[in-house]
Amino acid sequence: xxxxxxxxxxxxxxxxxxxxxxxxxxxxxxxxxxxxxxxxxxxxxxxxxxxxxxxxxxxxxxxxxxxxxxxxxxxxxxxxxxxxxxxxxxxxxxxxxx
Amino acid sequence: xxxxxxxxxxxxxxxxxxxxxxxxxxxxxxxxxxxxxxxxxxxxxxxxxxxxxxxxxxxxxxxxxxxxxxxxxxxxxxxxxxxxxxxxxxxxxxxxxxxxxxxxxxxxxxxxxxxxxxxxxxxxxxxxxxxxxxxxxxxxxxxxxxxxxxxxxxxxxxxxxxxxxxxxxxxxxxxxxxxxxxxxxxxxxxxxxxxxxxxxxxxxxxxxxxxxxxxxxxxxxxxxxxxxxxxxxxxxxxxxxxxxxxxxxxxxxxxxxxxxxxxxxxxxxxxxxxxxxxxxxxxxxxxxxxxxxxxxxxxxxxxxxxxxxxxxxxxxxxxxxxxxxxxxxxxxxxxxxxxxxxxxxxxxxxxxxxxxxxxxxxxxxxxxxxxxxxxxxxxxxxxxxxxxxxxx
Numbered sequence: 001x002x003x004x005x006x007x008x009x010x011x012x013x014x015x016x017x018x019x020x021x022x023x024x025x026x027x028x029x030x031x032x033x034x035x036x037x038x039x040x041x042x043x044x045x046x047x048x049x050x051x052x053x054x055x056x057x058x059x060x061x062x063x064x065x066x067x068x069x070x071x072x073x074x075x076x077x078x079x080x081x082x083x084x085x086x087x088x089x090x091x092x093x094x095x096x097x098x
Numbered sequence: 099x100x101x102x103x104x105x106x107x108x109x110x111x112x113x114x115x116x117x118x119x120x121x122x123x124x125x126x127x128x129x130x131x132x133x134x135x136x137x138x139x140x141x142x143x144x145x146x147x148x149x150x151x152x153x154x155x156x157x158x159x160x161x162x163x164x165x166x167x168x169x170x171x172x173x174x175x176x177x178x179x180x181x182x183x184x185x186x187x188x189x190x191x192x193x194x195x196x197x198x199x200x201x202x203x204x205x206x207x208x209x210x211x212x213x214x215x216x217x218x219x220x221x222x223x224x225x226x227x228x229x230x231x232x233x234x235x236x237x238x239x240x241x242x243x244x245x246x247x248x249x250x251x252x253x254x255x256x257x258x259x260x261x262x263x264x265x266x267x268x269x270x271x272x273x274x275x276x277x278x279x280x281x282x283x284x285x286x287x288x289x290x291x292x293x294x295x296x297x298x299x300x301x302x303x304x305x306x307x308x309x310x311x312x313x314x315x316x317x318x319x320x321x322x323x324x325x326x327x328x329x330x331x332x333x334x335x336x337x338x339x340x341x342x343x344x345x346x347x348x349x350x351x352x353x354x355x356x357x358x359x360x361x362x363x364x365x366x367x368x369x370x371x372x373x374x375x376x377x378x379x380x381x382x383x384x385x386x387x388x389x390x391x392x393x394x395x396x397x398x399x400x401x402x403x404x405x406x407x408x409x410x411x412x413x414x415x416x417x418x419x420x421x422x423x424x425x426x427x428x429x430x431x432x433x434x435x436x437x438x439x440x441x442x443x444x445x446x447x448x449x450x451x452x453x454x455x456x457x458x459x460x461x462x463x464x465x466x467x468x469x470x471x472x473x474x475x476x477x478x479x480x481x482x483x484x485x486x487x488x489x490x
Contacts, residue, residue, distance in 0.1 A: 014318035014325075019197040019258060021319050022296060023306040 030078070034061070038081030040097045044073050048093035055085040055094060100278040100345065107235070107270035110242035110277060111177070111203045111263070112137035116147050117285035118249060120201075121172035121292070124152035124163035126182060129215050130267040131205035134177035157182040161189035161200075168198040169307045171297025173249070175200065179267060180207035183221045187228070193260045194229025195323060196308050199252030200260040202230075203245060206368070206419075207267040208454045216455020217267040219367060220420040222396075223429050229323055231261040231330055232397040236371045239277040241265040243347055244394075246280070249289045250337045256329040266369040268455070280345065288344060327398045334395055351400035353392040354407050356382065360389025362470035364415040365404065365434060367393045370451070370458045374417075377463035388467050393430070401437035411444040413470040413479075417486075419452050427483035445470075445479040451486035462487045 008017070008031075018024065049071070056064045056071060063079035065072050086096035105113070112134050115123065125135035141147045152167075154160045157178050164174040178186065183204060193200050204222050208214040222232055233248060235241040241263070248261040265271055280288075298305055311319055335350060342348025355375050357363060366374050371392035381388035391407050393400065408414055416435070418428025426432065431448030438446070447469060452458040466486065473479055 008315070010314035012315075012318070014321040017315065017318050017322060019322065019326075020195055020307065021309050021311050021315060022196075023309055024296075024304060026304045026306075 033077045035063075035075075035077045035079055038076075038079060040081045040083065041076070042074060042079065042081070042083065042086055043095045044071075045093050045095065046073075048091050050091055050093070052090070054088050054090065058084050058088045060084065100280060102276070103279055104274050104276050105238055105242075105279075106133075106272050106274050107238040107241040107265045108133040108205065108272065109137065110238045110279075111245050111265070112141070113279060114242050114245040114285070115149075115175060115203075116141045117280070117282040118173075118175075118246070118289050119147050119286070120149055120175045122150050122152060122164070122167040122174040123176060124154050124160045124167070124174065125176045125178070126154050126157050126160045128157070128179045128182035130207055130217075130271045131177045131179040131182070131203060133271070134203050134205070157185040158189060161186035161193065164200045164202075165189060165193050165196065165198055168193070168200050169196065169297065170299045171294050173253075173292035174198075175202065177203035177205065179205045180209055180215070180221045183225055184209060187225060190225055190228035190230060190260075192308065195319065197258040197323070197326070198260060199258055201245065201248045201252055202260065202262050203241075204262045204264040205267045205271045206264055214454040215267075217269050217369075218419045218453040218455070219264075220453070222262055222264050223418075223420045223422070225262070226397060226429060229259065229327070230397060231257075231259055231327065231334075231395070233261060233263055233334075233395050234368050234393065235263070235265040235270060236369055236392060237270055237277075238265075238273070238275045239347070240349075241270060242277065242279065243341065243345065243349065246285055246288060247334075247337050247341050247349065251330065251333055253292065253294075254330075254333045254337075255295070257326055257333050259323070259326055259330065264368070269369040278345070284344065288341070331395075331398050331400070349394060351393075351395045351403040352407060353394060355390040355392065357389040357391065357407055359387055360410075361387040361412045362414075362467055362474065363389035363391055363408070363411055364417055364463070364466055364470075365391045365393060365430065366417040367396065367419065367430065370417065370419065370463070373458050373460055374463050377460045377467065380460065380464060381467045386467055386471060396430075399433050399437065401433075404434060404437055405441055408438065408442055408444055411442075412474045413445040413447070415466045415470055416446060416448050417466070418448065418450050421450055421453060431483060445473045445477075447473065447480055448483035449486045450483065456487075459487075
């Protein structure tokens, strides 16, 4: 009856979905792109950034990726646009709603 | 060799549950279903069952506990009536949409208000769109037989839906009747051990049950649920037949009584079908070609079975033991006429009868046949639905 899909997507037919939407996988919230809930976006201004990383732990959606100890641009697949990072930045390296 | 006994409907269902010995029963007492969890608690205290009984603080919690334990992989059951069923309304949908085959004994009682503890079908009819199967018993024997079959029907891989095994409060639940029980080992063999394909406590499979469903998927999940309840008809028929091979008592979607040559008939649910058969016999003795169609399964709705039964009728009365305040008759009336529309030429009349425990007498139901006979004679059906034996 069912296909224990790991990559459920909106092209799946009803016959191929699991009963009641059961999910046979863990750690898959990354596949749910909540970024499209965002109405206002933060903007990363790299030249003003001192890499203090104060913005990283305050992000509720873990949408500021850190690579080799340095933050990179936002993960807009998951950033919901709350604006907390812009408030936390002491250097004006994040603008929001402008 | 079957065990002959005299039991009330509540006792009969409690014995069925004892014989099945499910993993979990979570229940909260409410009249007239209270005896079921009471008897089960006694069976457990006496060491006659190994079921875990969860004494909860409400029906919302009893159904929530059943949802949790069934998802975990435990065969789970409960019992309720009236406002208790209303109180679990939210969780009924969760059980059905998560495809959890819970079996619930519903002892039908009026919903308040005015507050009333007696029988009608307003409680389960109020839950008719929750996605549960609904199977109704005429007497204690059927309450027992239905409950055992419900386990197999619910857990069938083509169905995987919860079932309400309904019986009429007090009339069936408390009246003591002569009946036949199966031996416990035969019941256990019939229902088999519960082996769910997917369950939360399976250490070999990662699983999340009941996730949030976004608009891109909700309709597809509902379609799958709708197809499962459509498939339930075939499963109900197969299991009703298999149960018949075991006991000599077979079951279908409906039961036809003297319908072969009937010209007028009533479609009726539950204990009143017994009264209707007596009224039918008396009408037959007086020369009226009367018949009775007892609806056993309301969900899935047996549209094709009813259609087949009524094809040669001149007039049909559809009997609702509940009001739905549509100003257009009760739920059985509405669904039956939807099933017959354009496919049957019989005149129809809807009746609301016996609500809030109002006694349903043979002469009351004979008056329905009189009405049908008059309809056939005049070729006209009443403009609106009727209240049976109302003081006015």
